Amino acid sequence: MALDLPAIELPTPVQRVGELTPASFRGLEAAAFLLPPAPAPRIWKQLPGGAELRRLWKRRKDNRAAALSVNSAGIAIHVIAVDDSADCFTCLGAARKVVAEALKSNPASLGLGAAGLASIASCATSDALLAATAAAAFRMPTFKSQPPAPARLRRITLLGNEERIDTAKTLAAAAGTNLARWLTALPANQLDPKSYKSLIANLAKAEGWEFEYFDRSRLRRENAGAFLAVAHGSVGAGIARLRYVPKGVKSAPHLTLVGKGVCFDTGGVNLKPFKSMQGMHGDMQGSAVALGTFLACSRLGAPYPVECWLAITENLIGSASYKPSDLITASNGTTIEIVHTDAEGRMVLADTLHLATRENPPVVIDYATLTGACCVALTTRYSGVFSNRPELHDALIRSGRTSGERVWPFPLDPDFDEMLVSNVADIQQCPAGSEGDHILGARFLRRFVAPESAWIHVDLSAGENKGGLGHVPTTVTGFGVRFTLDLLETKEIEAALTAK
Structure with a gap:
């Protein structure tokens, strides 16, 4: 089935620079503002309906809990409090609440701004409000016979900043x-794999990317036994390779993104129970995040070549399905003893990582909904990260904080391999128990990455969070794109990317 990609971006915002005046709000149907818990009297005078807002504000015990709203002169004004010392995640969460109120009336024009937050840069508040607006205004897939009314939002105006700010990164991330x-x-x-391949090919054509698809025949020639073991019952399964190259640049990729794209996961022969199989259409989220990050890098005009490899298949059950105790040989020659067919993510990523790192890219980042153990360790508010370069841990944590997509690093010490020892193969796919499976899964994957590459594995435990997360109002969060764009700007990663 052919899929038509919806509009995924906001219109480029208009910027009305300078102190707020009544003229700042001209032509707007609604406005959303971040304010400190105790705004100065002058702040209220700058906002339409400020006197009424101030009266309501004083009556409430905690103005951080929800937005306040008034209508004045035909404009719906919505405000919420955020501490002057708030971090990015907190700002994003406050922005989500106030933008949600502002968009309830489905306005065609929306003003966004902050006032009185001296310690938070205007670019940070504008980023939070723009990101929240992009997430809230976007229409998720619906197949109802009477779908909701389309969003009317056509114009966004940034208000009250002292100078114009660069919104390109925020919009690309969104x-x-x-x-x-x-x-x-x-x-x-x-x-499914067939329609996913078609969608990626169409997107590549529209964006000017190179596109290649390693189908079953090509993967046999590559001896990709780990991927093919999982893909036996999946029609159209394969590995997609996308390549972005800046004009005038001729070199191997400096950055390689890899994603797990299991379009549906039954668990295979080790069949999932009913409740665990619910939502398994989302087991391809790692590939979606890799693709979204690749799109953002391309639109921002990354100065170096970037590749994106997507392992696209289903994990189905059938007469040719792989089974516990099977012996599988991966494309790098590693022999694997199968223990549990529901640990399919590390199998499809093993071959994909090996193929993706044959040219020794300086930086490799993979994304996967790999383990439930990571959700147990961190809940679904953080994602776990792993690296073969422990010196990157500080940069990973820092990028999680500055992007509002928080992560926490886990160890990858060599002695964890003692839990993956096989009597009949080079390595066990996983142990029979689930203890520390997020660490063991990452330790397994490390075998398939070229040691010359700085590798980061993101276990997307925050890929879904009930009620939304940060600026995103839906359970499906798209976690990872903002984090990666911030990570690529750290001095540690920049040094690796530009060293080649």
């Missing part, structure tokens, strides 16, 4: 995140 959210939410009979 487009990538919306792409990831939309793909992840599609049901498995709409997004």
Whole structure:
């Protein structure tokens, strides 16, 4: 089935620079503002309906809990409090609440701004409000016979900043995140490997990327036994390779993104129980995040070549399905003893990582909904990260904080391999128990990454969070795009990317 990609980006915002005046709000149907818990009297005078807002504000015990709203001179004004010392995640959460109120009336024009937050840069508040607006205004897939009314929003205006700010990164991240959210939410009979391949090919043509698909025949020639073991019952399964190259640049990729794209996961022969199989159309979220990040890098005009490899298949059950105790040989020659067929993610990623790192890219980042153990360790508010370069841990944590997509690093010490020892193969796929499976899964994957590459593995435990997370109002969060764009700007990663 052919899929038509919806509009995933916001219109480029208009910027009305300078102190707020009544003229700042001209032509707007609604406005959303972040304010400190105790705004100065002059702040209220700058806002339409400020006197009424101030009266309501004083009556409430905690103005951080929800937005306040008034209508004045035809404009709906919505405000919420955020501490002057708030971090990015907190700002994003406050922005989500106030933007949600502002968009309830489905306005065609929306003003966004902050006032009185001296310690938070205007670019940070504008980023939070723009990101929240992009997430809230985006329409997730719906197949109802009477779908909701389309969003009317056509004009966004940034208000009250002292100078113009660069919104390119925020908008690119928002487009990538919306792409990831939309793909992840599609049901498995709409997004199967065949339709996924077609969608990626069409997107590549529209964006000017190179596109190649390693089908079953090509993967046999590559001896990709780990991927093929999982893909036996999946029609159209394969590995997609996308390549972005800046004009005038001729070199191997400096950055390689890899994603797990299991469009539906039954668990295989080790069949999942009913409740655990619910939502398994979202087991391709890692590929969606990799693709969304690749889109954002491309639209921002990354100065170096970037590749994106997506392992696209289903994990189905059938007469040719792989089984516990099978012996599988991966494309790098590693022999694997199968223990549990529901640990399919590390199998498809093993071959994909090996193929993706044969040219020794300086930086490799993979994304996967790999283990439930990571959700147990961190809940679904953080994602776990792993690296073969422990010196990157500080940069990973820092990028999680500055992007509002929080992560926490786990160890990858060599002695964990003692839990993956096989008597008949080079390595066990996983142990029989689930203890520390997020660490063991990452330790397994490390074998398939070229040691010359700085590798980061993101276990997307925050890929879904009931009620939304940060600026995103839906359970499917698209987590990872904002985090990666911030990570690529750290001095540690920049040094690796530009060293080649």
